[in-house]
Amino acid sequence: MAVTTAPAAWVTELRDALGADSVLTDPDVTASYARDQAMLAPAGTPAAVVLPRSTADVVAVMQVATRHGVPVVPRGAGSGLAGASNAVDGAITLVMTRMDAVLEVSPEDRLAVVQPGVVNKALRDAVAGAGLFYPPDPSSYDWCTIGGNLSTNSGGLCCVKYGVTTDYVLGLEVVLADGRVLRTGRRTVKGVAGYDLARLFVGSEGTLGVITEATVALRPAPQRPVTLAATFATTAQTGQVVERVVTSGLVPSLLEVMDNTCICAVDDLLKADLDRTAHALLVAQSDAGGEAAAAEIEALAELCREAGADFVHTTDDPAEGDLLLAARRMALPALEQLGSTLIDDVAVPRSRIAAFLDGCDEIAASRRLTIGVVGHAGDGNMHPTICFDPTDPDLRERAFAAFDDILELGLGLGGTITGEHGVGSIKVDWLEREIGPVALDVHRAIKDALDPDGLLNPGKVFRASVADLAAVSTLSGR
Amino acid sequence: MAVTTAPAAWVTELRDALGADSVLTDPDVTASYARDQAMLAPAGTPAAVVLPRSTADVVAVMQVATRHGVPVVPRGAGSGLAGASNAVDGAITLVMTRMDAVLEVSPEDRLAVVQPGVVNKALRDAVAGAGLFYPPDPSSYDWCTIGGNLSTNSGGLCCVKYGVTTDYVLGLEVVLADGRVLRTGRRTVKGVAGYDLARLFVGSEGTLGVITEATVALRPAPQRPVTLAATFATTAQTGQVVERVVTSGLVPSLLEVMDNTCICAVDDLLKADLDRTAHALLVAQSDAGGEAAAAEIEALAELCREAGADFVHTTDDPAEGDLLLAARRMALPALEQLGSTLIDDVAVPRSRIAAFLDGCDEIAASRRLTIGVVGHAGDGNMHPTICFDPTDPDLRERAFAAFDDILELGLGLGGTITGEHGVGSIKVDWLEREIGPVALDVHRAIKDALDPDGLLNPGKVFRASVADLAAVSTLSGR
Numbered sequence: 033m034a035v036t037t038a039p040a041a042w043v044t045e046l047r048d049a050l051g052a053d054s055v056l057t058d059p060d061v062t063a064s065y066a067r068d069q070a071m072l073a074p075a076g077t078p079a080a081v082v083l084p085r086s087t088a089d090v091v092a093v094m095q096v097a098t099r100h101g102v103p104v105v106p107r108g109a110g111s112g113l114a115g116a117s118n119a120v121d122g123a124i125t126l127v128m129t130r131m132d133a134v135l136e137v138s139p140e141d142r143l144a145v146v147q148p149g150v151v152n153k154a155l156r157d158a159v160a161g162a163g164l165f166y167p168p169d170p171s172s173y174d175w176c177t178i179g180g181n182l183s184t185n186s187g188g189l190c191c192v193k194y195g196v197t198t199d200y201v202l203g204l205e206v207v208l209a210d211g212r213v214l215r216t217g218r219r220t221v222k223g224v225a226g227y228d229l230a231r232l233f234v235g236s237e238g239t240l241g242v243i244t245e246a247t248v249a250l251r252p253a254p255q256r257p258v259t260l261a262a263t264f265a266t267t268a269q270t271g272q273v274v275e276r277v278v279t280s281g282l283v284p285s286l287l288e289v290m291d292n293t294c295i296c297a298v299d300d301l302l303k304a305d306l307d308r309t310a311h312a313l314l315v316a317q318s319d320a321g322g323e324a325a326a327a328e329i330e331a332l333a334e335l336c337r338e339a340g341a342d343f344v345h346t347t348d349d350p351a352e353g354d355l356l357l358a359a360r361r362m363a364l365p366a367l368e369q370l371g372s373t374l375i376d377d378v379a380v381p382r383s384r385i386a387a388f389l390d391g392c393d394e395i396a397a398s399r400r401l402t403i404g405v406v407g408h409a410g411d412g413n414m415h416p417t418i419c420f421d422p423t424d425p426d427l428r429e430r431a432f433a434a435f436d437d438i439l440e441l442g443l444g445l446g447g448t449i450t451g452e453h454g455v456g457s458i459k460v461d462w463l464e465r466e467i468g469p470v471a472l473d474v475h476r477a478i479k480d481a482l483d484p485d486g487l488l489n490p491g492k493v494f495r496a497s498v499a500d501l502a503a504v505s506t507l508s509g510r
Numbered sequence: 511m512a513v514t515t516a517p518a519a520w521v522t523e524l525r526d527a528l529g530a531d532s533v534l535t536d537p538d539v540t541a542s543y544a545r546d547q548a549m550l551a552p553a554g555t556p557a558a559v560v561l562p563r564s565t566a567d568v569v570a571v572m573q574v575a576t577r578h579g580v581p582v583v584p585r586g587a588g589s590g591l592a593g594a595s596n597a598v599d600g601a602i603t604l605v606m607t608r609m610d611a612v613l614e615v616s617p618e619d620r621l622a623v624v625q626p627g628v629v630n631k632a633l634r635d636a637v638a639g640a641g642l643f644y645p646p647d648p649s650s651y652d653w654c655t656i657g658g659n660l661s662t663n664s665g666g667l668c669c670v671k672y673g674v675t676t677d678y679v680l681g682l683e684v685v686l687a688d689g690r691v692l693r694t695g696r697r698t699v700k701g702v703a704g705y706d707l708a709r710l711f712v713g714s715e716g717t718l719g720v721i722t723e724a725t726v727a728l729r730p731a732p733q734r735p736v737t738l739a740a741t742f743a744t745t746a747q748t749g750q751v752v753e754r755v756v757t758s759g760l761v762p763s764l765l766e767v768m769d770n771t772c773i774c775a776v777d778d779l780l781k782a783d784l785d786r787t788a789h790a791l792l793v794a795q796s797d798a799g800g801e802a803a804a805a806e807i808e809a810l811a812e813l814c815r816e817a818g819a820d821f822v823h824t825t826d827d828p829a830e831g832d833l834l835l836a837a838r839r840m841a842l843p844a845l846e847q848l849g850s851t852l853i854d855d856v857a858v859p860r861s862r863i864a865a866f867l868d869g870c871d872e873i874a875a876s877r878r879l880t881i882g883v884v885g886h887a888g889d890g891n892m893h894p895t896i897c898f899d900p901t902d903p904d905l906r907e908r909a910f911a912a913f914d915d916i917l918e919l920g921l922g923l924g925g926t927i928t929g930e931h932g933v934g935s936i937k938v939d940w941l942e943r944e945i946g947p948v949a950l951d952v953h954r955a956i957k958d959a960l961d962p963d964g965l966l967n968p969g970k971v972f973r974a975s976v977a978d979l980a981a982v983s984t985l986s987g988r
Contacts (some may be wrong), residue, residue: 139757140861163759185702196700198709199677214948220857221889222674223926224663224713225933225944226971227953231676231709235702252759279617281641281730324802379698383618411699448701455703466703472694475705477959482952493704 042100043080046124049092054130056081063109066119066126069172072374072422072432073115073458078105078125085130087205087213087244093126093241094487095211103487108148108180111172113375114456116184116237116492123490126242128179135245141219142250143202148179148243155248158334164250167194170452171364184242185235187452190455192410193285193319198234201298202378205245206233209483219247232478236453238489240482254285255321258329259353262336262344263310265395267291269339270312271386274409276335278382282328286317287410288360291389293396294404297366300360306359307343312389314409315360317353363406368440370402370419372429378414378442391441392416399434401427413451414442436462455493463494520560520578532608534559537802543585543605544597547650550852550900550910551593551936556583556603561878563608565683570967571604572720573689580744581965584716586626586658589650591853592934594662594715594970601968604720606657612636613723619697620728621680626657626721633726642728645672648930650758653933660721663713667931670888671763671797674930678869683723684711687961697725702755710956715932716967718960724855726772732763733799736807737831740814745769745871747817748790749864752887754813760806764795765820765888766838769867771874772882776837776843784837785821790867792887793838794830841884848880848897852909856920857929869919870894877912879905881930891929892920914940933971941972 037048039057046055056062057080067075071093081103084090097104104124119125132149139162146155147171152173155166169188176186182204187196203217217223217230233240264270277287290298290313299306306313314336318328327347336344347353367373380388389405392414395469396403407414416438420431421458439449449462450453464472475494479486490496517525517535524533534540535558545553557580561570564816582602597603602897610627617640624633630651633644647666648654654664660682665674681695695708696700706892711718729972748767755765758864765975768776768791784791792814796806807824813861814822825831845851867883870892872880894916899910917927917940927940944952953972955962968974 133622138861140753148630157799163757167839185706191700198706207904208948208952212948212951214952215946216949216952218926219859219924220891220926220929222665222669222857222886222891222929223859224930225928225937225941226711226949227718227956228676228709229665229949229952231706232731232857235706240705252761281642283730320802324798379618379696379700381526381697383616408700413698413700446697447694448698450703451698451700452702463703468693469968470686470690471704473690473693474686474692474694474707474960478956479707479953481959482832510959 042096042102045096046080046082046093049087049096050082050084050230054083054085056339060124063123063301065110066116068110068115068117070111070113070456070458071372073118073165073456075115075118076121076123076361078119079122079179081125081127083127083130090207090242090244091211093124093211094124094209095308097124097487098210098485101485101487102216103490105489106183106242108177109175111176112180112184113377113453114450115458116456117455118457120490129177131244139164143219144245144250145245145247146178147245148177148182150178152176152178152181154397159250160253163253164478165253166200166248166250168197168200178246179243182234182246183236183238184454185452187408187413189286189288189408191408191413192287193283198231199235200248201230201246202249202289203241203247204230206241206243208241209485209487210221214241235495237456238463239479239493253483254319255325256350257285257317257319257353258325258346258348259356260316260329260332260344260346261356262314262341263307264312264314264339264341266311267386267389270339270389272339273314273335274385275329275383276461277332277410279336280331282331284316284328284332284410285319286315288315288407289313289407293368293402294363294367297404298362301366301369302359302362304359310342313359315356322441361403361405364417367404368418372420372422374418376416376438377413377436377450377453378438378447379411380442380447382412384445384447385409385412388414388441392438395434395437395498397443399430399437401430401434403434412447457492460493460495516730520574520580521929523574524558524560524571527574528560528562528567532561540603543603544587546588546590546593546595546910548591548593548934548936549850551596551934553593553736554599554601556597557600559603559605561605561608565685566724568720569689571602572685572687575602575965576640576688576963579963579965581968583967584661584720586655587629589654590658590662590934591855593936594932594934594936598871598968601602601963607655609722614826615640617642621697621725622728623723623725624656625723626655626660629895630654630655630656630659637728638731641731642727643731644678644726646675646678649911656724657721659710660724661714661716662932663930664887665891667766667886669763669886669891670765671761676709679712679724680727681710681725682711683811684719684721686719687965688760688917688965692719695725715934715971717957718966721822732797733803734828734833735763735795735797736803736824736826736846737834738794738807738822738824739834740792740819741785742790742792742817742819744789747819748792748867750817751792751813752863753861754871755888758808758813762806762810762888763797764793767791767885767887768838768841769883771880772841772845772884775848775882776840780837780840782837788820791837793834813862813883816853838884841882842895844881845882845897850898850900852896852913854894854913854916855891855928855931856894856916856925857889858920858923858925860890862923862925863887863890866892866919866923870916873912873915873919875913877908879908879912881912890925894979935970938972
């Protein structure tokens, strides 16, 4: 016999405010919203999944949540890689995907106004017709949402030339923890009226407010790319090329690296006849257009030859360029053939890339694991990916140890524990270590100032302050 | 007979900690640190001027200030245009100019580490030898300091292509109100570990902490510029060119405008044989290099001709380019020949520049004042400059009224009350109007979180919260 209990008062209030179809409590349904793509991150069970259709709906949710002390975990499509939007027991998971309108595209002011549920690719497509370009391009661009991109300050392949999400944010509408609506930023290119609140919310992983609208800057569409691929026998050669790119003032629109493990995995998957003995493969593009692009890629080819590349190939044929890039794009799917993947996300100063690649090799050897490194060489953001069988307790333990070894290595090289994926739930300890006690106190002070009851995405990014802990422990005790 | 009173206990403590030569109390000396370049902004009298030599000195100052409840006004060279560093009665004015070391220039990682007292030009010169470039270039670049640039998020002529100060900040060291030292940000290009605190401090005008060190990103040195000058009979034509630049995807490295008042004032000063009947003069540059630059400037020249320019001239001779640019650079000195100047700083969406120029004409007519408009057309940041005799009460009143009219006009066009000069002490009322009550509450909450006693630059940017007011009124009552 099925046991039916009456819904909590706050669930009833939410249904009254948003309509029953926006408030889901069936555990079979809510479970599907419990976690993102960080497969091994912990996740709780949502008490309810709420799908607002408007800013007013979000206001109602936060008012009900505040009144009843129910935590709220904001979430987009769930493409995250750090567990930032993983469910918290007893909390509302607030899914923003229904708020998916591109509200405005202005070629005159080169900006767009969007709701958070707009898929990255949908925004790209919406502005392409006007000859415009929204650069941030996380690899999940065809299904991740702008709201998630904003909350984690997403990067992608474009960053070496075009920067990250925060570089494109002009203004935001944010629903605060108590339901007040903050509008901050502007439609102008420049502006210094007051604190840069927009960039405080960007990258705050849903801990400070719920983003309900964004005004983003656009760029002119890039020109047809010229592409280069080169292989090297040593990481030192690869590092030398990256360093020379930086010091010579070249600004390619893409500069990616993959290590021998990735090369072999991709070759196995694509049968692409790659050089399986190469220690590293670099792929680069220039979108500077015409002769400028050709000159930029030729200069890069020369740097590769000077560093002793075994193979250098360039092409201005976009189709062939796409093929060369496909090897890079398939690195992660190829590594997934080797087991479950634990994807790390360390950014190091660009001069330390060779040292970082060598360090990852040493970690793979000492932990007896397969680790493939693929990364954005041009900006120093590396994704060492540990491939293992998670059903084997010993392998699992070694994989987690290697994950930590990699973070330790990155910090030791003057880097950061996360270049673009965020802290989420998987790197909370490491954040404290990277930023230290004073910065942690400042984080807590700002969190307390904006979310005094600790309702927004509690336990993510950094350890809760007292109010925050109280909110969570109350719920765990139910 | 001179009356000598014993110094306050906190002055003695500061002298003990920093040395007597770092703590100035002679009113004739301290008066020279009382105000910035916003000539008509209110300024108090510093109780002491303190010149720290190290972060440890700044820590000592903030510890003493906190212990005794003495407010602190951080200040660089005093080139500000909004009264942000103007003295507060009874407060310490903390002058950062002795901390002027360029600590590191790293071509490999394309960054520099500097103390706040480094003059903008000194940083530019320090990195030029390595073929590098620090873009933000406020017009006071040869004497303003990086600390001031950071505190106001300075722009300049470069912004249309290269952005503003915040776009170059990788990391900061900040002494908090209570003397704790916060290190935030990083040396890597990318990084999302925790809140973007660095960009919260940038542009906060000394109200949240004292910046004692900055790690800034550099760019490859720009290439030799190609320059264009064009004159137009109507603002509509000028606005059309700017709009077509934006929609056509051109990204000049400089795109400046000056109105007829400026043209005539510059012509009077330089005897440059400018077209005194022209309604607007546009000056543009491309630093894309070689043929790309020539093509970019030719495309821009074609847009000017299509818009009906009376005169279009281009040159790839840097010396001639400098001459063309000199007209723009001399606009403010030329306007100063006409009286005291009240310089406004409004940014509007780029599509509204013509409407803004026309509106300024109307304000000049209705208030019977001379207003010259010079501005960064490429990014919509305009500096209408009111020229008047401040000893005439009627003129003075009309000048202040016109200043407000201009802000009203800017807000009405979807703009902001300050594009790059900051709010300081002259636009506090207007900030509240632009950002509204919710954003103001958020500002206060963040201020209270980081500076609970309201000691840092009280009364600047926005109206004090309760704690802040208490600190100031205590001092006024002394």
